Amino acid sequence: MISSFYTSATGAINLQSGFDVTANNIANVSTVGYKPSSASFADLIYTNIHAAAGENSQLKSGHGTKVEKTDTLFTQGSPKQTGRNLDYALVNPNNYFAVRSNGEVKYTRNGSFHLSVEDDGSYLASSDGGYVLDAQGNRIAMESEEDTPAIGVFSVKNEDGLVRTGNTCFQLSDLSGPATAVTDPEIKKSYLEDSAVDVADQMTSVIELQRAFQFNSKMVQVSDEIMQTVNSLR
Structure with a gap:
């Protein structure tokens, strides 16, 4: 259950970096010649469960996500x-x-x-x-x-x-x-x-990041409730 805390916390922290990229794009919607950035995410290492040493199994446990890179979108403005x-x-x-x-x-x-x-x-x-x-x-x-x-x-x-x-x-x-x-x-x-920022695309990104952040936050809450229940049984 401790791993669930780390997994969800890692996801929430890196999603915050994605929010920062999108927020900077929206803030520069009127900046002359501005090119928007896009954050790409990647899964962290997976752990094989119930597998012999050096072998893969069908059951894997992930360890969250990270910001893999931030690309500049060289779209031409009007x-x-x-x-x-x-x-x-x-x-x-x-x-x-x-x-x-x-x-x-x-x-x-x-x-x-x-x-x-x-x-x-x-x-x-x-x-x-x-x-x-x-x-x-x-x-x-x-x-x-x-x-x-x-x-x-x-x-x-x-x-x-x-x-x-x-x-x-x-x-x-x-x-x-x-x-x-x-x-x-x-x-x-x-x-x-004009700035190449498309407000509709940025708002879509905000919604996607918000849903993912809420999911990770819920994982932290559920993990905490389970740990409290287990500790009360001692």
Whole structure:
């Protein structure tokens, strides 16, 4: 009966991690260029019951569940017209703007930019203050918001290999491969890409996680009641 406590508690704790992923998606339903995450669960090790050493049996006892991985869903959001000169939306999937911040280059589909006025001029900057880069990896100097900057657009071989850093930014990894500048990229000016979060899908996920959490909580309650009954018989 002790194992039932551990099994149900493990399930409840890991389901809470699934709730956190879904809650973060819902919180970013209005975030420009946001890509939702999806938590995948896996069963923990099973124990063979009434089986000889080293052999499998038809009767097995599980030990709960765990969050196996969290994937980013690179679904493209819908373009939304803003009428603002420094808003840009990428038309093709697997295309990203490059932003340099604190010496690191990150990649994003959030094209809500502004001008950063400095002593040596004005530069195109991202919403978090990083420098937007051109195809050669240099800062983009601008005199006014009416200019038409040559914004660099990049792609990677394996989009699933990108590592999320923040809500809308990604970094390269060995799995993603290097970023390659796109020739003649298609960019829509005065548009932004909406969040790719589907509220209906997220609410379905909430219901599924809630039912599983209630089931594990009920297991804890039943196990506790049985233990109390057994202890009262002593």
